[in-house]
Structure formats: C-alpha cells, structure tokens
Amino acid sequence: MGSDVAVASGGFLASPTVQTALILGGFVAAVTGIVGVFTVVRGQSFAGHALADLGSVGGAGAFLVSINQVWGFVGAGIIAALLMELIGVQRLKGRDVTTGVVLSLGMGVTALFLYWDTTIGSSSNAAVSVLFGSLFVVNPAVIGPVIGLSIASLVLIVAAYRWLLMSSLDTDLATARGVPVRLTGIMFLIALALAVELSSLTIGAILSTALLIGPAATALLLTRRFGLAALLSAAIAVATTWVGVWVSYESYNWGGPTNWPVSFCIVALIFLTYLAVRIGAHIHSRRLKPATEASAAPAVAKDAGRHVAEVMG
Amino acid sequence: MTHSTQEWNDVPGAVLSARDIRVTLSGKLILDGVDLDVAPGEFVGLIGANGAGKTTLLRSLLGVLKPTSGTVERPRRDARTGGVGYLPQKVALDVDAPLRARDVVALGLDGGRPGIPLHRRATRKRVDETLDAVNALSFAEQRIGEMSGGQQQRVLLAHALISDPALLLLDEPLANLDPASAYDIVTLLDRLRRTHRVAIVITAHDMNLLLPVMDRIVYLAGGRAVTGSPEAVVRSDVLTRLYGRPIRVIRAEGRVMVIADDAGIPDEVHHELPAEVAGASGSSGLSGSSGGGL
Ligand SMILES: Nc1ncnc2c1ncn2[C@@H]1O[C@H](COP(=O)(O)OP(=O)(O)O)[C@@H](O)[C@H]1O
Numbered sequence: 001m002g003s004d005v006a007v008a009s010g011g012f013l014a015s016p017t018v019q020t021a022l023i024l025g026g027f028v029a030a031v032t033g034i035v036g037v038f039t040v041v042r043g044q045s046f047a048g049h050a051l052a053d054l055g056s057v058g059g060a061g062a063f064l065v066s067i068n069q070v071w072g073f074v075g076a077g078i079i080a081a082l083l084m085e086l087i088g089v090q091r092l093k094g095r096d097v098t099t100g101v102v103l104s105l106g107m108g109v110t111a112l113f114l115y116w117d118t119t120i121g122s123s124s125n126a127a128v129s130v131l132f133g134s135l136f137v138v139n140p141a142v143i144g145p146v147i148g149l150s151i152a153s154l155v156l157i158v159a160a161y162r163w164l165l166m167s168s169l170d171t172d173l174a175t176a177r178g179v180p181v182r183l184t185g186i187m188f189l190i191a192l193a194l195a196v197e198l199s200s201l202t203i204g205a206i207l208s209t210a211l212l213i214g215p216a217a218t219a220l221l222l223t224r225r226f227g228l229a230a231l232l233s234a235a236i237a238v239a240t241t242w243v244g245v246w247v248s249y250e251s252y253n254w255g256g257p258t259n260w261p262v263s264f265c266i267v268a269l270i271f272l273t274y275l276a277v278r279i280g281a282h283i284h285s286r287r288l289k290p291a292t293e294a295s296a297a298p299a300v301a302k303d304a305g306r307h308v309a310e311v312m313g
Numbered sequence: 314m315t316h317s318t319q320e321w322n323d324v325p326g327a328v329l330s331a332r333d334i335r336v337t338l339s340g341k342l343i344l345d346g347v348d349l350d351v352a353p354g355e356f357v358g359l360i361g362a363n364g365a366g367k368t369t370l371l372r373s374l375l376g377v378l379k380p381t382s383g384t385v386e387r388p389r390r391d392a393r394t395g396g397v398g399y400l401p402q403k404v405a406l407d408v409d410a411p412l413r414a415r416d417v418v419a420l421g422l423d424g425g426r427p428g429i430p431l432h433r434r435a436t437r438k439r440v441d442e443t444l445d446a447v448n449a450l451s452f453a454e455q456r457i458g459e460m461s462g463g464q465q466q467r468v469l470l471a472h473a474l475i476s477d478p479a480l481l482l483l484d485e486p487l488a489n490l491d492p493a494s495a496y497d498i499v500t501l502l503d504r505l506r507r508t509h510r511v512a513i514v515i516t517a518h519d520m521n522l523l524l525p526v527m528d529r530i531v532y533l534a535g536g537r538a539v540t541g542s543p544e545a546v547v548r549s550d551v552l553t554r555l556y557g558r559p560i561r562v563i564r565a566e567g568r569v570m571v572i573a574d575d576a577g578i579p580d581e582v583h584h585e586l587p588a589e590v591a592g593a594s595g596s597s598g599l600s601g602s603s604g605g606g607l
Pocket residue numbers: 338339341343361362363364365366367368369370
C-alpha cells in the first residue's frame with residue numbers, strides 16, 4: 001500500500017509520486033464513476049466484482065512473467081469479460097450463481113500466483129499491490145496506457161449510451177427499436193472490465209468494487225437524471241480519490257506508529273460520503289412529509305420530496 | 314363502428330400479415346399454426362387463458378421472437394412511420410434506475426441510435442404532448458422504477474406512441490389501470506386508429522371496456538387462433554369453453570358485461586339478446602368494469 005515508499009518531502013503537489021497518483025487516480029476514478037452508474041442500473045454490480053477478482057489473476061501473474069501489472073489486470077479482465085459473454089452470463093437464469101462460481105476460481109488462482117510470486121519470484125509486495133493497489137508505487141511509465149484505456153472505456157459507454165438505457169428498460173423494446181442488444185452487452189462488459197481493472201491497479205482488486213458502486217450509489221440518491229447521475233458519480237469518485245491521496249500523504253507527518261494507506265483513505269471517504277448523503281436525504285424526506293401529506297395526493301407528495309432532494313443535490 | 318364479419322383474411326394492404334406461425338419453447342409447442350391479418354385502423358382484441366400464448370404471439374409479430382416456422386410481414390420503421398409500437402406486459406427496472414418518465418418516452422423516438430441524446434425544444438415538447446395524451450404528464454419527472462403498475466403502463470404506452478407507429482401491439486395495457494384511466498386509454502386508442510389509421514392488436518382479460526371498440530376478436534386456445542366478431546365470441550358458451558370455467562355474458566340496457574360466474578347471477582338476466590347489442594355505440598365501456606374481469 002505504498003507505506004514502504006518515501007512519499008517524502010517538498011510539499012504535496014510538488015511530489016512526483018503524488019502527481020502520478022493524482023493523475024492516474026483521477027482518470028481512473030472519473031471513468032469508474034461513470035461506468036458505475038450504468039453498472040448499478042443494469043444490475044451488474046456482481047459482474048463488476050467478478051471482473052475485479054478475475055483480473056487479479058492477471059495482476060498476480062504479471063509479477064511472475066515480469067510485465068507491468070496494468071497489462072496483467074487489463075488482459076485478464078478483457079479475457080474474463082469475453083468469456084463471461086461467451087457463456088452468456090448476461091442471459092443466464094442463475095447468472096449470479098455462475099458468476100459466483102467463476103469468481104471463486106479466479107480468487108483461487110490469484111492466491112496460487114501470489115504464493116508463487118513470493119516463493120519462486122522475489123516480489124514480496126505482490127500480494128499487497130494486487131489486492132490493495134499501488135497508487136503510490138505505480139510506474140509513471142504506465143500513465144499513458146492508463147489514460148488511453150480510461151478513454152477507451154469512456155468511448156464505449158458514450159457510444160452505447162442510449163442502447164444501454166434501452167436494454168435496461170426492456171430487451172424486447174430495445175430489440176424492436178433496432179438496438180443491437182448483444183453487442184451493447186459486450187461493449188458494456190468490456191467498458192466495465194477496463195474500469196474495474198484500472199481501479200484494481202490504483203486501489204486494488206478487493207477495493208475496486210467500492211469505487212465502482214459507492215460514488216454511483218451516492219449520485220443516484222441525489223438526482224433522477226441519468227446524465228447528471230453519471231457526471232455526479234464521476235465527480236464524487238475523483239474528489240474522494242484526490243482527498244484520499246491527500247489524507248494519506250499528510251498522514252506521514254502525523255507521527256503515529258504508521259501512516260494511513262491511500263486505498264483505505266479513498267474507500268473510507270467513499271463510504272462516509274455515501275453515508276452523509278443517505279442521512280441527508282432521509283432527514284429531508286422526513287422533514288418534508290408532514291407539510292405536504294395533508295394537502296396533496298401521496299404520489300404528488302413523493303414527487304415533491306424528490307424535487308427538493310434534487311435541488312439539494 | 315364497423316363490425317365486418319368476413320374479409321379479415323388476406324386483406325389487401327394489410328398492415329400486418331402473419332402466416333402459419335409455429336412456436337416451440339423449451340420443447341413445448343406454444344403456437345401451432347396461427348394466421349393473422351390486420352388492416353390499417355383495425356382494432357383487434359387478442360384473448361385467451363393465462364399461458365395460452367398471447368405474449369408469445371405478440372413477440373413473434375413484433376419480431377423479437379423467431380417463430381420455429383411461419384412468416385410475418387410487419388410495417389417498417391422509416392421517415393414516415395414509426396413501424397411497430399410495442400407495450401410489454403411488464404418491465405423489471407430497479408427503483409433506483411434514474412430513468413424518468415420523460416426519458417423513457419424520448420427513447421421511443423431515438424432509443425435505437427448510438428450516442429448521447431441531446432434533445433431540442435421541439436423534441437421535449439413532443440415528449441410532453443405524448444405524456445399528456447396518456448394522462449402521465451403529472452408524473453413526468455418520476456422514476457419509472459418507482460411508479461405504480463398503471464403509471465408505468467401509461468408511460469410505456471407513450472413510449473410506443475411517440476414515433477407514430479402504423480401498428481400497435483399492446484400486451485395487457487389495461488391491467489393495473491383504475492377504471493377511469495383504462496377508459497381514457499381505450500378512448501385514446503380508438504381515436505388514434507380513426508384519425509391516424511393505426512392498427513391495434515391488444516390483449517386483455519377484462520373485455521368490458523374493449524367491447525365497444527373492437528372490430529374483431531382473435532382467441533387463442535390449444536396453440537391455435539380462432540377469429541370472430543365480438544358478437545360471435547363474447548357469448549357465455551364460447552367463453553366458458555375457451556377459459557374452461559363458467560363465464561357469463563350479460564347484455565342489458567345496451568351494455569355488455571362479462572363476468573366470471575362465481576357470483577351467482579340471477580338467471581333471468583342472462584337471456585339471449587340480439588347480437589347487434591354487442592358493442593353497440595353509445596354503450597359506456599366504463600359501466601362494464603363494475604362486473605369484474607375474467
Ligand atoms: N422462454 C420460455 N421458455 C419456455 N416456455 C415459455 C417461455 N416463455 C413462455 N413460455 C410458456 O409459453 C406459454 C405461453 O406463454 P405466454 O405467451 O406468456 O402466455 P399468455 O401471454 O397467453 O399468458 C406458457 O405456458 C409459458 O409457460
């Protein structure tokens with residue numbers, strides 16, 4: 001988690017390590033936040049989690065063959081996405097069960113590779129890096145590829161935007177409207193794989209689901225507009241990542257027995273943001289209820305509550 | 314109201330033409346050679362017991378389900394017409410899904426295109442007008458997932474209507490609707506087929522509202538379709554045979570009521586009346602709904 005690396009002196013923004021972390025973390029967070037909203041709406045959070053676990057096979061394997069982790073994660077993630085499409089994860093009846101079985105296998109192989117990494121290879125950091133991320137130790141050489149892959153994920157999402165909405169509404173309606181439903185599913189799975197694997201690189205395979213779902217869930221509490229939800233989610237993801245990087249950086253100066261790992265800081269902030277918004281929305285709807293209930297029909301009262309919640313957001 | 318009792322088959326210029334549709338699902342024969350022609354402006358009721366294959370037939374007509382054999386000719390979507398408008402029986406959407414009623418309706422216009430939609434004012438106005446036509450404007454901003462079944466159905470109907478379809482395939486659009494909303498929807502559909510010559514195929518269990526507007530009824534049983542005039546089909550003996558349980562058709566004061574016969578209706582009410590009474594104009598469909606559906 002980078003605790004063994006001197007993040008060092010010269011001020012927060014002057015540190016090259018911090019700069020790399022902010023650039024990488026920011027891009028990855030923005031894309032993952034946007035993809036997350038579609039993931040929640042399509043009910044594919046679990047598939048996202050599975051892709052993280054399967055991608056970690058590649059992340060762990062990368063240490064064995066001495067290639068950069070990013071290629072391990074992304075390569076394994078894309079292969080996993082295509083395999084999931086091939087066996088029809090999106091159409092299967094017990095798709096959660098199937099996904100769960102494949103996911104467990106992924107974790108098993110990851111454990112094996114991580115064991116080999118430390119026994120055969122010499123990468124004692126491999127486990128921590130794969131599972132909990134490496135935002136502070138990532139090689140600056142991967143900035144280019146990471147930004148490129150982030151943009152690729154975003155392009156897929158933008159291209160399939162309306163198709164994704166139509167397919168999540170109803171596949172028959174989508175098909176009747178000429179939406180290539182299967183292609184849409186593949187495009188989304190690849191975009192999801194890219195987002196999740198890049199998050200695995202930055203905050204770790206285990207925690208990447210938090211970045212995928214947390215900001216999206218928060219944004220969905222704040223607005224009913226799809227486009228706005230995607231933008232809000234991206235903003236929350238980037239903000240929590242940047243603040244997380246800052247808190248982690250500052251914690252080196254707090255003189256405790258240890259610093260606060262960056263992945264932990266980010267995930268904690270995501271959770272706290274969600275909690276705060278959730279409580280805020282709850283209080284708002286409570287305060288609103290007695291005022292409108294007397295005068296308006298229930299549906300209208302509910303609607304009014306949403307309006308206020310949206311203005312608040 | 315035209316109740317043509319013949320000439321349904323091989324209507325020249327039919328907007329929909331299905332021949333010998335056979336559908337097998339998981340090894341089970343669901344449809345066993347169904348023919349159907351629908352003319353522009355025609356209002357066709359599709360009835361049958363649960364599991365008779367109504368939804369399966371509509372999906373085959375729509376083209377999202379490939380029949381095992383048979384052919385379907387349906388209107389295409391082009392610059393002049395929106396092709397086929399479809400209303401699914403139900404959609405399963407998360408309550409959190411940020412799709413508002415107006416988003417769903419706008420997707421009816423351009424949901425097939427790639428990219429992010431940027432709607433002009435004219436489009437937004439059209440969305441509002443369509444929502445208004447189905448009495449859904451008041452909840453235009455609400456999420457589709459958090460709507461009641463009846464509200465959802467009205468929004469989905471607007472989604473189907475907004476592209477000016479030549480044919481509407483509606484799968485139980487009146488289920489979940491309160492009597493007033495159901496009456497409004499039937500009136501709207503009847504107006505559309507008169508003014509825009511939209512052909513309508515509609516499934517429903519409660520026929521009372523549809524009787525005044527249906528041109529004919531297609532009923533499905535045992536995988537086969539039988540077509541008849543409402544007068545010929547909406548009879549106690551025919552419906553009882555079709556649904557396999559006692560059903561009574563009551564005609565009185567120019568109105569027709571179809572009721573499941575568990576209630577112990579007095580015998581004298583249910584005597585044969587002249588067939589013309591069925592669907593006679595001026596009968597308010599709304600009155601029938603008090604009898605309860607099938
Ligand atoms: N995907 C499917 N696989 C197998 N059987 C199906 C499938 N869809 C529908 N069925 C069966 O086909 C029959 C007709 O279903 P449906 O068309 O939905 O009937 P209806 O709409 O008239 O109630 C039912 O017996 C149903 O169980």
